[in-house]
């Protein structure tokens with residue numbers, strides 16, 4: 001689910017190569033001279049030009065949700081604007097569906113923006129003189145869609161973002177979070193193939209934010225859009241992204257899947273960035289599962305099974321059908337009982353109500369399962385086939401580590417607070 | 429004492445005269461056409477205003493004022509002001525003056541709003557037009573009478589012409605400012621959804637500039653009214669001429685009466701256009 005569609009269709013939808021944006025009068029000369037390697041600060045000091053995007057290259061596959069993450073001022077908004085040429089790049093290429101849009105005449109560019117792309121802005125950019133309904137219908141209006149039709153569609157999307165009662169109000173009557181949702185609805189109304197989203201969920205409260213994130217994942221699962229998503233929130237990036245690009249001072253310093261970014265940060269900056277991400281929110285059963293030493297197969301007899309368990313010194317093993325389908329867990333205790341009874345089928349030695357999990361299940365969600373059993377948890381795919389096992393000790397161990405880290409952090413905070421409190425006391 | 433050296437003198441006046449006479453000989457047809465166009469429109473407006481029975485005009489103005497100011501007593505007050513003008517015996521002259529103002533304002537808007545739009549879209553054009561506007565507004569208004577006279581002779585047409593030159597700068601300026609002050613975020617969003625330049629102008633920039641443009645229209649109208657008094661010197665009949673005659677003959681009472689009529693007219697026009705302008709704060713229509 002999460003990263004599944006990344007590799008299955010490798011068709012490139014957006015390709016950015018060698019993209020530069022320098023704000024200032026002699027931008028072109030700067031990037032063609034040796035100054036191009038200078039740091040952002042020294043460039044600003046020497047030439048008065050602001051380096052916003054530095055030699056950025058990446059590809060986004062069709063149907064992928066690609067996250068661009070970075071601190072404030074790292075050039076995320078500038079980059080995403082360059083992709084639609086809302087800002088002209090100083091150098092470099094942007095290819096959409098294989099066509100270099102930097103070579104587009106303004107007519108073609110307008111067509112592209114009308115029919116292929118949709119954008120959500122960090123600062124909303126709503127039309128203050130139009131009602132919510134007209135704002136949302138705007139993209140369809142410029143396309144030339146008839147009034148009734150575009151209002152019908154706009155109403156549909158407005159209902160989706162939960163602003164039904166507000167359609168006739170001007171944006172100024174709405175709160176920031178509601179305005180952001182109008183911006184989201186406006187971009188969704190045209191049903192574009194490519195969505196560019198600049199911190200779309202930043203202004204929303206946690207509850208609605210989670211709803212919108214889930215809604216986005218739903219849309220993504222239903223109608224594979226290609227999405228470029230800017231955020232500075234790591235948890236959001238990890239939750240949504242098929243891949244994540246991390247930007248610093250205009251350049252991309254790492255591109256990778258959420259797991260890669262968390263587990264193998266490319267440098268100290270990224271490590272610092274991701275250090276407070278909780279692995280439980282990223283790592284899945286598939287990441288931590290192991291292959292068992294032995295498996296029992298349904299055609300084996302109980303005695304043979306007992307022998308196998310005896311030689312390996314284990315007290316349980318999973319029973320698998322001919323097709324690879326998981327049948328359940330056989331424990332040593334039950335097996336011995338079965339042999340004493342003289343039973344012939346291993347199926348009679350199964351533990352009742354076996355637990356299972358899927359490879360994309362988050363560690364976070366495994367905690368309750370792990371706590372309720374003393375045996376390993378089998379991992380099965382969509383068809384019920386056995387693919388690996390997860391040791392409860394691994395799961396619980398990571399939870400304990402997380403809890404103690406949190407507790408330590410809390411303790412450190414409390415301590416700092418006490419110190420501060422004492423200091424203020426002594427000040428008085 | 430040092431005399432100012434002869435070789436440094438610039439015969440600007442001669443050049444301008446030469447230019448004017450060149451214009452007059454080569455562009456005579458053009459000025460004739462423009463002049464008769466203006467006259468045609470002006471006479472129709474004037475005839476229409478004089479054809480309408482006075483109480484109809486009083487009623488219409490009262491209703492309009494009430495609607496735009498949303499105060500019943502304001503409407504009544506404006507109607508009473510108009511009746512006062514009639515009571516002083518200046519009804520016909522006021523209507524003539526009003527006709528010149530209406531003609532001049534219509535033409536000013538027709539020229540000024542597009543000019544303001546062009547100015548807003550190009551920094552180069554703005555940097556050229558801005559000093560011209562500054563000059564137009566600092567020049568004493570009498571100066572405009574001279575070219576007006578030369579192009580169109582004596583009469584109503586040069587009065588309208590001079591009024592336009594004097595009154596057009598505010599609407600140009602405020603159209604320009606109104607469009608430029610539209611938030612770049614909003615324009616960017618419009619661009620991102622694939623608006624053509626025309627769509628950006630008509631769907632976003634102009635609607636958002638309307639409050640500013642309305643202020644420009646108000647100012648232009650008030651300046652037109654001020655100029656009409658001066659324009660009476662070159663043959664425009666109306667209230668201005670009355671004031672002028674009264675001054676020449678030192679008839680204080682008559683001058684005061686005519687002057688009062690101008691003030692009343694000014695208040696009526698100002699209040700109505702002002703209310704129109706301030707009503708325009710983003711009324712959302714669905």
Ligand SMILES: Nc1ncnc2c1ncn2[C@@H]1O[C@H](COP(=O)(O)OP(=O)(O)OP(=O)(O)O)[C@@H](O)[C@H]1O
Pocket residue numbers: 023050051052070071072073074075076077078079122232
């Ligand atoms: N129009 C502009 N003119 C000059 N400099 C600009 C302009 N727009 C952006 N910049 C500069 O480019 C750099 C990157 O800005 P950008 O808005 O892309 O950052 P960001 O990553 O989106 O930050 P945030 O998370 O705060 O939105 C900043 O240093 C900014 O000062």
Ligand SMILES: [Mg+2]
Pocket residue numbers: 076077078122198
């Ligand atoms: Mg930004």
